[in-house]
Amino acid sequence: MKSPALLGRITAVFRQSGAMDKGKGKVTGVIALTLGGLAVLAVLAFHFPQYLTTPDLRKKYDVAILREIMLVGMVIAGGMALANLIRLRNRWLNGTALALILLAAALGGHRVPVDDFPDNTPYVGLDWFILDLLGSSMIFILIEKLFPLHRDQPVFRPGWQTDFTHFIVNHLLVGLALLIVNFAIHRLFGWMVWPPLQKWVGGLPFFAELFLVILVADLVQYWTHRAYHEIPFLWRFHAVHHSAEYMDWMAGSRLHLFELLTTRVSILGVLYVLGFNQTTTDIYIVIVGFQAVFNHANVRVPIIFAKAPLKWLIVTPDFHHWHHSSEREAIDRNYAAHFAFIDYIFGTAVKSERRFPGKYGVLGDYMPPGFVRQQLFPFTWKG
Known part of the structure; x- marks a missing residue:
């Protein structure tokens, strides 16, 4: 041949x-x-x-x-x-x-x-790509097959190629991303450092510091995320993430590089200013990495997580899938990444009797397919 x-x-x-x-x-x-x-x-x-x-x-x-x-x-x-x-x-x-x-x-x-x-x-982060692809696919494909939300959704569902390309690029460019993020953090946030505050935060008991780092990161993420929805210029970039019409472990990788960088700078910058220990920050990064993939996954968690009080506390696929819905009642709702009570406090939680939405994607389906076209979309969209 x-x-x-x-x-x-x-x-x-x-x-x-x-x-x-x-x-x-x-x-x-x-x-x-x-x-x-x-x-x-x-x-x-x-x-x-x-x-x-x-x-x-x-x-x-x-x-x-x-x-x-x-x-x-x-x-x-x-x-x-x-x-x-x-x-x-x-x-x-x-x-x-x-x-x-x-x-x-x-x-x-x-x-x-x-x-x-x-x-x-x-x-380039070839090792990061290999390890994360191997680990994520083994863990989350198994979870999706054991506890599926949509049983008839295949692993290679429509659009998986676009999300996989996002996955590859985001991992291989990890070196450049870290360089840009670290440079931006020190230039933008360095003047805000106050040693007495950093000493107090660094002296907290481990679990108190871990809870605080997740809470602070989620509050920063909430307002950054909300800005990407409510400011038209920023929505051009965030619409790329919302264009996924199927939820699974790869869907969360669909991100515009501009959003990826700015979100990381805003969250890690605040953590840097407050002075959280490196160990605590590393654990937070592991938690957010797992939860980001899990909450996009094609998974049905036990019903107890959809009822009070847990539904007000923890962000699960039940909660985050609504954020990706193109149904009217879900537009600009459920911004939190870790603690659902943040959305309830600020009045942005979805109010629905249904547990999951019926449709995902952007309202109007105007996003082009393909990684390159999606990266160019914010600069070419006439909407």
């Missing part, structure tokens, strides 16, 4: 949406292809860590454990692909997956040595 034809078949996988046929080696083939692709990327990250890994992140994980995870993933992917090839099921898909595994092995696999390297080189 000629390589252009093979490439065309491979890329066709990423143009498809809908449920995959079972019993034809396609589901396991896609898993094997994904793991094979990640294995190749991981090998490249081992070869060029100074350019392809995130300095802050690589200080926190154990390389030996990552090597073992990589080996297990390669064995699983190779086994799936080989079994399907023996049974003559989706040969081109599984053949490509097996070729990727062999390529990763030929490049050194999980045994690639990592020598000393400088920390101050320009980089």
